[in-house]
Amino acid sequence: MNTSYFAEIILPLNLEGTFTYHLTDSDLQQIKIGQRVAVPFGTQKLYTGVIHSIHQNKPELYKTKGIYAFLDDEAIVTPTQIKFWEWIANYYVCSLGDVFRNAFPSALKLESQTFVRLIIDNYEKIEELNDNEFLVYEALKLRQLISVEEAALIIDDKSAIPTLKLLIDKGIIQLDEKIQEKYTPKIENYVRIHPNIKGNDAAFIQILDSLNRAQKQREALLQLITIETQKPNEPLKVSEFVKMGTTNSIVKTLAEKGAVEIYQHQTSRVDETETEKEEIHQLTLKQTEVLEKIKAEFSAKQTVLLHGVTSSGKTEIYIKLMEQVIKKGNKVLYLLPEISVTTQIVHRIKKHFGERVGVYHSKFNQNERVELWKKTLNVEFDIVIGPRTTLFLPFTSLGLVIVDEEHESSYKQIDTKPFFQGRDMAMVLSSMMNAKTLLGSATPSIESYYNARQGKYGYIELNERFGNIKLPDIKLVDLKKAQKEKELTHDISHILRDEIIEQLKEKKQVILFQNRRGYAPILECNSCGNTPECPNCDVSLTYHKFSNQLKCHYCGYAQAKPNRCVSCGSVELNTKGLGTEQIEHQLQDIFPEARIRRMDVDAMRGKFAYEKLIEDFENHEVDILIGTQMLTKGFDFGNVNFVGVIRADSLLNFPDFRAHEKAFQLLTQVSGRAGRREDQGKVLIQSYQPEHLVLQNVTTYNYQKTMSDILYERKEFYYPPFARIIKLRFKHKNKERLDKTAEQLVKLLKPNFDSRCLLGPEAPSVGRINNLYITDVMIKVLPNQSPMKVKQLIRKEIDRLCTIAAYRSVRIDVDVDPM
């Protein structure tokens, strides 16, 4: 045995670095960088790891373990991915295991769901097996596969892993790596008249004659003809056809005789309504010009920012560009904000490029994820479309990465480590693969705009809408004035009301925007002023009228709405603030005839809620749609000429340095939903402060002015893009310990920073979530400092802090470039 070789293995743990395992001679023969392996860890655990590297440096400080099994014949993680993961771990101050865990589909991580199978079923030296080994052996003789979990049940004691290890060593069992193969991708069968006889009367009559003695088949065929004539271009599922009075075997026989054709078609609700829509038109002169400019910029720069107003036809430009990249033999990654992934853009691209487009979606189940991973690995796609997680698929030879709606905050991962910014990582991945990155937006983020203006990125503007339709006319409505003059019903000014009436009269659909869900964010007692708060978080509960509940939007806590004030018993409970649900009620009151629907997370629960709503909207089964920011993402409908904003104020008064930037982007994007296809659209924005600079700039579409105002402030107060921010977020259930720990870390860091650059600790606006107190420390890294050195310093000081028991239990999250 040659034990002088070792492998560094990446494990899905929140621990620094890789783990060393020794290799046997037979291991050495099959091992490949990027392969999955099953390895024992601790006394109990079996983890799926990925081979990071192979070397001969025997670790002196601990005893190594061996690899249980190789789970793949070939590598399923590419060298570039490993490099990419390391880059992310380094930049976002987290462990490689954190990245691995997030980047890798969990179905490929077997762990305790791992199965073992027997390879020798007549083992001769049974008497040499110990009790536990024998029990597992017997169990396996009865059933082919058992999971590690089940084995742990059979042998009472928790010695399952060691026992299995012994059996593996004796060559009696092996880990079964083929579990995913049990699942097959779900494909729906469709039926249509065979193309050979469709429109060929002679052939058709011949077939029909031959069916003279098969009445059932004849009937079925005639029925299919009728359906196809009535609803041409609408795919018909075999299962649906069978429901209309025939059987599967009849359809099958017809297919064998060449009368009908059974074909596969990816199932998607939206697909079905959209099948016959829009071919990609030839590019307009303007679009061609932009395309050429992009290519010219790419020859000198790695990244180009395409700043094109809403509805300017960016998608067509992307499509042409992608075509050209693919023609050269390269692949394309097309990133979109989460929610848009289900919408029209994807269908247009699929329509244009067909089967070689892979679409990733966070609602995908594990099997679909694995399938997409494997197909990407096998280079079966020319284009892969998806949200930020799509970055982690095993690409080869990327030529272009597109980040559409580049300014969208959903590119930043905020819930799980690593807290990465997808747009930025797209550029990193792209440069690792010598590809180009195209950022697209109607309202670029200030960082991208600044980088472009500094010459770091190419910058191209597209100022006119497709077909030269004018940008919507945006007007402000002064709510103070409306209130004073009694020109207000509930929260709808009469100007807005009359506009809606006008639109409905013309059979147009109306979109209204209110950036808050629920009915009212606060329920307040009229006599004592008490407001119900969440028992787990430091926020007041939001009133949801539909369910008659008070809900916490942070932890999900819900309780029935009390009839009396819990504090003083008064029945006079008032709502304060304004949510989408309340607007919905008000609208129903003002427009009793209108069909009103709501689009927010509450209304979009359930797998196809979003698709269904889009379908209904498209079919004009909705007159007025009221929604939150969800509306701004990929919502593109021709029959909308008017958009209303109920209250812009909450956007402007956000206590955050990005508030103005976000408000401008959001309002511009919402306005962009109006008048996309024919006439100039109209927009009304209601606000109590119509004189606000941001609102004024929105009405004049003055992006440049807005950005230069904001840049001025950012420079003054050392905010991005003039400094990089690193936020340290401390969480603990004990407030005192939390504050002490945060203060201690600040004390340790202080000598290295200017006082303007080390802020806090300070509790965020919601100081407790899910019974954990929170406090933040903000570090501003100035251009003359090395961000990497600062991060190393932070790592070092956190480690030092952790040597003291009292501080160790406080969780510290490092958020680089927070939102």
Next chain:
DNA sequence: AGCACGCCGACT
């Protein structure tokens, strides 16, 4: 992250 080990309170 998990999990074992170890030390203190409320239960069959």
Next chain:
DNA sequence: GTCGGCGTGCTC
């Protein structure tokens, strides 16, 4: 008398 709470320490 034990079950189980979570504080502490370790994992290749």
